[in-house]
Amino acid sequence: IFFSVVSSMVEGHSVHRIAVAHRRRLVGKTFKATSPNGRFAAGAKAINGRVFSQIEAVGKNLFARFGGPDHDTSPPVVIHVHFGMSGKWTVHEAHKAPDPTPTTRLRLEGHGLISHLSAMTVQEGGLDMETQKLKSLGQDPLRADASPEALWERVRRSKKSIGQLLMDQSCFAGVGNIYRCEILFKAGVHPQVPGTSLTYPEFEAIWAHSVALLQRGFTCGSILTVDPEEAKALGKPKLRRYIYNSKWCGRCGGAVVAWDMAGRTCYACPACQPLGGRAECQNAAEPAVFPSHCVRDTDEDRLAQPAKLTVPELKTHLKALGLALTGRKAELVQRLAAAAAAQAPGVTAAPRALPAPGISPEAEDHMLSAAAAAAEKRAAGESRAVEHVAEDAHDVPFVMPEGEGRAG
DSSP: OOOOOOOOOOOHHHHHHHHHHHHHHTTTOBOEEEOTTSTTHHHHHHHTTSBEEEEEEETTEEEEEEOOTTTOSSOOEEEEEEOTTTOEEEEEEGGGOOOOOTTOOEEEEETTEEEEEEOSEEEEEOHHHHHHHHHTOOBOTTSTTOOHHHHHHHHTTOOSBHHHHHHOTTTBTTOOHHHHHHHHHHHTOOTTOBGGGOOHHHHHHHHHHHHHHHHHHHHHSSOOOSOHHHHHHTTOTTOOOSSTTOSBOTTTOOBOEEEEETTEEEEEOTTTSOOTTSSOOTTOBOOOOOOOSSSOOOHHHHHHSGGGSOHHHHHHHHHHTTOOOOSOHHHHHHHHHHHHHHHSTTOOSOOSSOOOOSOOHHHHHTOOOHHHHHHHHHHHTOOTTTSOOSSOTTSOOOOOOTTOOOOO
16 A cells, blocks of 8 residues: 655646736835845845836746836846745735744735745846746746647657656646646546657647646636536536545546655556556555455446456457457456546547637636635635645735726
């Protein structure tokens, strides 16, 4: 049995939510900047009294600019932020603001607001620093300038597994461990498949689900990967994720396997994500399945877990699908599982047109507040340890100024 510790880094959708919220509440204003714990004293001094002029999210990184040619005569100061496992950047009404904590690196005060920033990385520099950081980052599904074509060229030449590449921020910027597991599940691709063995339709499916799931996460403020229609069809209307941190597959009911991949726990459903002989997964832990003579499985349950079928039964199902009948039982099981995964609802094998990356103005307008997102998690019984959020549920709510609302 593989034992895992659930620890979640802030994923890309949450970082983009902060960028949008701060663009609305902080950008264009001048603040008194201090460093309560003294770990960002030089940076706070450099931006003190300068206009908060811009903020952009790229993957799990924020780039905040202060000052610049449109605001003063000095070059802009850029603050690079990476939240890590426990960072936050909150905004409060001044009279309700909590005291800084030992981890608060930056405090902004002004215009009736107080903002606290704590993060793994808070670094000041100029435009050169920003340019260099951006060069190290890959394609962000939540940015309109993302290039899936450039990403495909890199992926198809890599001998790394697609599971590793999804977590490589120089490839897929913004995708974290929860999204990795769920994106690959929905695409029907096993995490161990090397980039060099990945087909273009498989890559299309992976990119399409990356865009769709991160866009959903941006809007609702939670990592929700199960389509509501499928959850109802499965008889599990409250199902939030298919396989992440789960022993059983939310779709087929089969056993989920887990193993360490570069220091993070990786999950897969062998039935829904067949390897197809393209790689090995030697360290994955999975329970043995067998036909029980004490508690007889239904035919539907046994078909969902082909290893429980006898060889004659396997051949009967394979023959009905027009598939080869040769090979040992393990090969027959894998062949039937691959066919079932290809026909499973919700699996996107090859989208006709890739969804447009980025965040639409409509999505920004309908972005659920941090408080509403937190309330939804509580109502669903979601543990706070599952998904770390860099927003504060008690942040100042943004109200669209009169006359600035968008149609639709």
